Amino acid sequence: MQGSSASSLSAQQLFLLSIILSLLKFGFTQDGFCSAPSSIIKPESNSQPLYWKVTNPTLSPSHLQDLPGFTRSVYKRDHALITPESHVFSPLPDWTNTLGAYLISPAAGAHFVMYLAKMQENSRSRLPPRDVERFIFVVQGTVTLTNVSGVSHKLIVDSYAYLPSNLEHSVKCDASATLVVFERRHAYLENYIPDQIVSSTDKQPVLETPGEVFELRKLLPASMPFDFNIHIMDFQPGEFLNVKEVHYNQHGLLLLEGQGIYRLGDSWYPVQGGDAIWMAPFVPQWYGALGKTRTRYLLYKDVNRNPL
Known part of the structure; x- marks a missing residue:
């Protein structure tokens, strides 16, 4: 009887061990990253609007939020991480009822x-300087774009x-909206x-990315008239x-949702929705997604021009 009991216990242990090993095998990729199976990866909660982290970010861990002077x-010289607790909003020049926070500029x-650009009730844009092209992306609210043809x-x-340089246009908002705006001299x-x-x-469409696993969309045509593109990754x-x-290209990035680790130069930064990054030419860069939901970021990249 004792031998029979010991044999039965051993079988139970082996059964539990096989389950644990299968779960461990299921949770790791070949490259060593722990990854949740696609069947249980869920998008951000349906109770929150898309890209809500950009306008309602988690500024810092709770035990650091009241620490004077704290910022991430x-x-x-070759990169910047600009996190939401550092944003400084002020009236946008010539815009009506709109506050702006410049995250990247030639000064950097x-x-x-x-x-x-945080547009308030009855707000309106103004034109950029002459020969400057503009790209706007809506992260909150609704706006109306009208061009010179009406x-x-x-x-x-x-x-x-995308608004070509010197194209007359206006962006109006009746309630409130938040835009990400890129401008450069064409x-x-x-x-x-x-x-x-x-x-x-x-x-x-989702484009082919040989050797990579992320999904890539290009928001502008990959053709010679355009000197930059905006990627959604x-x-x-x-x-x-x-x-x-x-590489020689510059980047401007806004993390729309998710979280992970961004390498810039010799530094490794935890990042999350609402964070912005500037990458100068030739700075080493790499990203790994963490957490329980997808990462999506919007990425500026100069293209189609000889760097000379």
Whole structure:
């Protein structure tokens, strides 16, 4: 009887051990990252609007929120991390009822600007300087874009517009809205004139990314008239960039949702929705997604021009 009991107990132990081993095997990828299976990866809670972290960020861990002088923001020669507790909003020049926070500008070493525009009730944009092109992306609320021909488009969250330089237009808001805005002086090429673009992220196809696992969408045409593009990049938890990038292009990035680790130069930064990053040419860069929900970020990249 004792031998029979010991044999039965051993069988139970082996059964439990096999379950544990199968779960461990299920939870790790070949590259060593712990990754949740796709069947249990869920998007941000349906009770929250899309990109809510950009306008309602978690500033810092609770035990640090009351620490005087605390910020995760960093500025260095070849990169910057600008986190929401560091944002300084002030009236946008010439805009009506709109506050802006410049996150990236030539003062940091960039050749473009990236800013948040918080439009209030009965607000309206103004034109950028001459020969400056503009890209707007809606992260909260609804706005109406009208061009010089009187054609209007209603832009909701995840919608965007590219406005060529010197194109007369206005953006109006009746209630409130938050925009991410990129502007740069257009690098003209003879016989290449970009057109106005109005669209939304979900209308753009997921592109092939050989050797990578993230999903990539390009919001502007990959053609010569355009001297920059805006990418939307999606990572599931545990996914990461395979290439440790070093290149001549500049980047401006806004983390729309999710969290992870961004390598910039020799530093490794925990990042989350609402964080912005500037990357100078040739700074080493890499990203790995963590947490329980997907990462999505919006990325500026200069393209189609000889760096000389």
